[in-house]
Amino acid sequence: MTVGSYILNKENLKNSKVSKEKIHHSKTQFALFCLIVASSLGEIINIYGIKLSWIMAILTMALFIVENFSNRIIISTYDIKKYIYFFIFWFFYATLQMLFIFQNDYAISSYLTLVVNIFIVMMIALNIHSIEDLIFLNRGLILGLTINLFIAFWEITTGNHIISVSIENQLYNYDKPYGVFGNINDFATFICLGIVSLILNYALTKTNKIFTVITIIAAVFVLLEIDARAPIYGMVLYGVSLVLFYILVKLYKIGKSTFKIVSFxxxxxxxxxxxxxxxxxxxxxxxxxxxxxxxxxxxxxxxxLIEGAVKGFINSAFLGVGPGQSILLLGINVHNFYLEIMCEYGIFIFGGIIMIFIYFLRVYRWKLPNLLTVCIMSFTPAFFVIGISSSGANRIRATWIMISFLYIAISIYKKKQIKVR
Structure with missing residues (x-):
């Protein structure tokens, strides 16, 4: 048994060395990796007042143009092409909305945030051509999480903060860790996304088990210290969903009829x-x-807020009140990822987002590794709860980074299945 295990590990080592020699990441991908890390640190790191994430976005765009100036841009799969088209449509739709709404600080800020997030989504979709690329860029999010966790433990130990804490938070939440986020709910949401990133990395590589377990334990500890209810409940639901969907996927592989009966x-x-x-x-x-x-x-x-968001959606003839206008309508942010998008951008954008999450739920139809399948499926019910904590989960860059990673992982495996057939 020992000899067989040694031979297998030795063979895997050989294959690993060969694959590493074949993997080559472009300058754009390295810049994009730094952009993903910077997006996790954008609250505190800036150069002459310009956030590091914006600087890395400009660098990523410049390198992408240079490297693809004389080449035809290749989109990996048809599903990714649809994904890109949806976000292009969202950009033009929001731009059109800006022409018909009262130009205020909320509108401009929300629109610029949307533009940057769409840019990051586009760069991720255009620069991931393989699972190896996905693993590489996902580790940028893990690095961002790790840095934030170190900062959080320092905050818990010393009682100090790297960021400037608002007067309101000084009164109620000064003893809680903030990482590099100005709001504890934003930080808690980011931690949840980071945990999913860790599980995604392990599902794709089956390596770094000890690091994954230790980092998840540390992340859960910080999450409990923050004591944000929705992220905590969301991660509990994520864990329950992992088990439930694992059983359902097993049933699906045994027999589709049994799977349909149990699901029904x-x-x-x-x-x-x-x-x-x-x-x-x-x-x-x-x-x-x-x-x-x-x-x-x-x-x-x-x-x-739910009632107000639904009312705003209906009163806008289901077309949306426009970027940032839900704050003017309700006097405060909706505090709901889905309802904010529905209220501000209307039925077309909201419908597209729902289709993306349904796409996650239907991943069992393709022969992805079991852990990867349940990791992606579980994200939909979990984020339904996690997304109601932050005052604006849709403005957190990690939200769209993670959604893009999960979507692209499915599409790449689907492409492999089609090629095999």
């Missing part, structure tokens, strides 16, 4: 339970029943 039963039970609950309780009554005295006002505010 779970869906039926969920719908039945939801119907019974909401037939007997309103949202306000559920909040009063389940929330704690310390959180009840915050939870009731979230319900009013």
């Amino acid at each position: 039963m779970l869906l039926f039970i969920s719908i039945l339970a939801s119907t019974i609950i909401f037939a007997n309780y309103s949202l306000e009554e559920l909040v009063l029943l389940l929330s704690t005295p310390a959180n009840v006002n915050s939870d009731l505010l979230r319900i009013r």
Whole structure:
């Protein structure tokens, strides 16, 4: 057994050396890697007032133009091409909206954030041509997480902060870690995305198990120190979903009919339970029943924000009120990833985002590695909860980086399956 294991490891080592010799990352990919890291540190690192992430974005764009000036740009798969077209459409749609809304600071800030995030999405989609490229760029997000965790442990130990903490946060949350984020909910959301990044890396490489486990434990510890409810509940749901979807994927591979029966039963039970609950309780009554005295006002505010966002969406003829306008409409950010997009950008963009998350849920149809499959599937239900914590999860660059990584991972494996057929 020992000899066989040694021979296998030796053979894997040979293959690893060969593959490493073949892997070559372009200058654009290295710049993009730095952009991903900088996007995790943009709150504190700047040069003459210009955020490092903006500087790396300009460098990435310049290198991409130089390296592809005389070459035809190759898009890896048809699915990635659709993904790129959707975000191009989103850019032009938001630009059109800007022509018809009151030009205010919120609109300009939200629009510029959207433009930068779309640029990062485009660069990721255009520069990942293989799983090796995906692994390389994903490690940029892991590096950003690791740096933030070191900062968080320093904050917990010393009671100091690298960033400037607002007066309101000094009163209520000064003892909590912020990393390089100006808001603890933003930091908690980023940590959740970082944990998914770690699991994604292990699912793709099956290496660095000890580092992955230790970093996840450290991330969970910091998450508990922040005590942001939605990210904590979201990661619990992510863990439960990993187990549940693993069982369902196994059933799918054994027999599709069994998979369909079990899936239908779970869906039926969920719908039945939801119907019974909401037939007997309103949202306000559920909040009063389940929330704690310390959180009840915050939870009731979230319900009013939901109602306001839906009302704004309907009153705009389902076309959206425009970038940043939900803040003017409600007096505060929606605090919901999905509803903010729905309210501000309307049915077309919201529908596209929903289709992306449905794409994640349907990944079981393709022969991806089991852990990778459940890692991607579990992101949809988990982010439904995680996305209601931050005042603007859609402006956090790591959100779109992670969504792009998961989408591209599926499309590359799908392409491999089609080639095999």
